[in-house]
Amino acid sequence: MFRMAIYDWTENVRNTNQWLGASALAFGSYPITGMVPNPFFQLVAAWGEVTERTYSRMVAKPDWNIPAISDSDGKDHVVSVETLIERPFGDLLHFKVLGRQAKPRRVLLCAPMSGHYATLLRSTVASLLPDCEVFITDWHNARDIPVSEGKFDIEDYVLYLADFMRHLGPDTNVVAVCQPAPLALAATAYLAEEDPAAQPRTLTLIGGPIDPDAAATEVTDFGRRVTMGQLEHMVIQRVGLKYAGVGRSVYPGLMQLSSFMSMNAESHSKAFIEQILRVAKHEASDHDKHNRFYDEYLAVMDMTAEFYLSTVERVFKNLEIAQNKFTVNGKPVDLAKITNVAVKTVEGEKDDISAPGQCVAALDLLTGLPDEKKASHLEPNAGHYGIFAGRSWRNNIRPLVLDFIDQNAPGNENKVARLKTV
Template identity: 75%
Template sequence: MKYMATYDLMESMRNTNQWLGATAKSLAAYPMFSLVPNPALQWLGAWGEVTERSFERMVAKPDWGLDSFTCEDGRDHLINVKTVVERPFGDLIHFEVQGRETKKRQILLVAPMSGHYATLLRSTVKSLVSDAEVYITDWHNARDIPVSEGKFDIEDYTLYLVDFMRELGPDTHVIAVCQPAPLTLAATAYLAEQDPDAQPRSLTLIGGPIDPDATPTDVTDFGNRVTMSQLAETAIQQVGFKFKGVGRMVYPGLLQLTSFMSMNQERHSQAFSDQIVRASKGEASDHDAHNRFYDEYLAVMDMPAEFYLSTVERIFKNGEIAKNEFVVDGHKVDIGAITTVAVKTVEGEKDDISAPGQCVAALDLCTGLPDSKKANHLEPGAGHYGIFAGSSWRNNIRPLVLEFIDSNSGAPKSKDKKAAASKPANKNAAAK
């Protein structure tokens, strides 16, 4: 029960801060105070406005906000977010552009389950939907999933990806962003062994910890600084009575958000102070730069405890993917079994979460893949967020990824696996 009490305490603190913000905002707007203007009241109202909005966003799943799109015909076409596969822990959804001819490119975006919703990739989706049929994994908040639905660990996550790939068929190009990169690589290898006809045409891994020990960062090295028992004791809590998932053990999104904020505490504090000043001057708006960023950044979701703990233990501590020792449902996956799926890795030079070297390690694991189907791109000056959603993605990386997809869109030809394995990885093929 102590875990449930801790969970409810965190939610109570969040709720209280939201209420305090709303109260301060309402108090400062009381008409009688206008008789004697006071700058302090303006500041109080601004503080309340920013505080209420911030704590309210922590429990609200953001909307995709993709209502329409102007196509080549010059007309606006509505975008329908359609569920293709519905599962307890996550759905496969399609951004269907109504009235538009089906695009030849078919892309599956694998979103992270690392504390934020799939909407974190909204700008990535927006940049791709004009040129492709875009699908994405939409993971659910664990606190809303009844205990009766059972567990969900990294093996279950991998099997979800396998099923999603099978649903879309072989004419699919998969892009995995950050945390799911190792498991997406494993899912592709699993298909290569179990169901070769369902393999995607290409796999692009962006900023993922394939080998966390290649170039450790504070984030990827975290698992080596604590024991699993310490992590289970301090990070895992039990969902309270207010939610559908009451009793489920989770790694709370609010706790993850605290970790995110502490990494750049000074920068975030300054950002909120500046926003309060802007709000007091009447210069803030619902869709200004601050609110656009933090409405998404502050929206967090709980992860199933077994998924979080197995990720830390098996991916970061034991390095099962890096050592090609990953087991799914009793089957040892051989990444070397990937012989036809083109694999590209993308890294950011200044990525402080998954540093350069961690993701490109995937190419060395693909021992059965010919040199012509391996590629790597290192984006100069780019941080973690920039390689999938910032200007680096839009201006440099996206064109390279689409070029890589187009060059590997044909049906694969049979290869001599032994001959392919003898060739070294060409780690800059797509960057030229």
């Protein structure tokens, strides 16, 4: 009951701040305030507007809002989001471009389940849609999943990915971004033994912790410093009375958000102060740069406790993927079984979350895969976000990923040479 009370207390704090922001906005917006020759009321209203929006976004799942796609026919085609597989903890979505002939490149984006919704990859999806049929894993907020649906841990995650790959078929090109990279690798190895015909054609791993010990970061240092008991005591709570998942043990999204923001507290504080001043001077807009970023960044979701804890213990502490000792339902998943899936790794030179060396370690683990089916890329001066959604992704990495997919398309297998860009 104590952990549930803490969860509800946190929600009460969020609700109160949202209410205070809305009240300040209303108070500072009365017409009579225009008679006061002082910016006080404008600043109160601006603070209220920014505060109310900030705290309301923390419990709202963002929309995809994918813009229409232009095609060779000169027309703009509307994008609809279709659910292909619906599961308790996550769905498989397809971004269908209406009125357009299906593209030969089929890409499955494995979105992270690390605090934010899959919409974090909105710009990645939009950049791929002109050239690909795009599918994505859409993980659900654990607070909305009844306890009766059971557990969801790291092994269940791998089985979900394997089922999604199996459904899409062997002509699929998987792109795993950050956290799911080691698990997408494990899912591919799982299929290599259980259902070889269902393996994807290519697997691109972007900024993922395949071997966390290959390069130290603040994330890996934290994982070494705390014991599993300490971690559970510090971050695990139970969903409160307001949501369908009441009683489920989770790592709350609001607690994750506080950790994210504390890493760059000064820059976030500056951004919000500047936004308040812009609103007060009527220079801000509903979809300006600040709101576009923070509407997504502040939208957080709860993770099941068993998924978070098993990820820390098995990927970061026990290095089960890095040492090729991962198991699913007690059965070893041997990465050496991957023998015909082309694998490419992408890293950012200035990635402070999954540092260079952690992801490319995957290639050494694939002892059964010929060198001509391995590739790697290190993007100069790129941080973590930039390698899948920023300028580095758009200008450099995306073309390389598409070339990698094309080089391993049917009929091109014998033309593939080892591709390594530094």
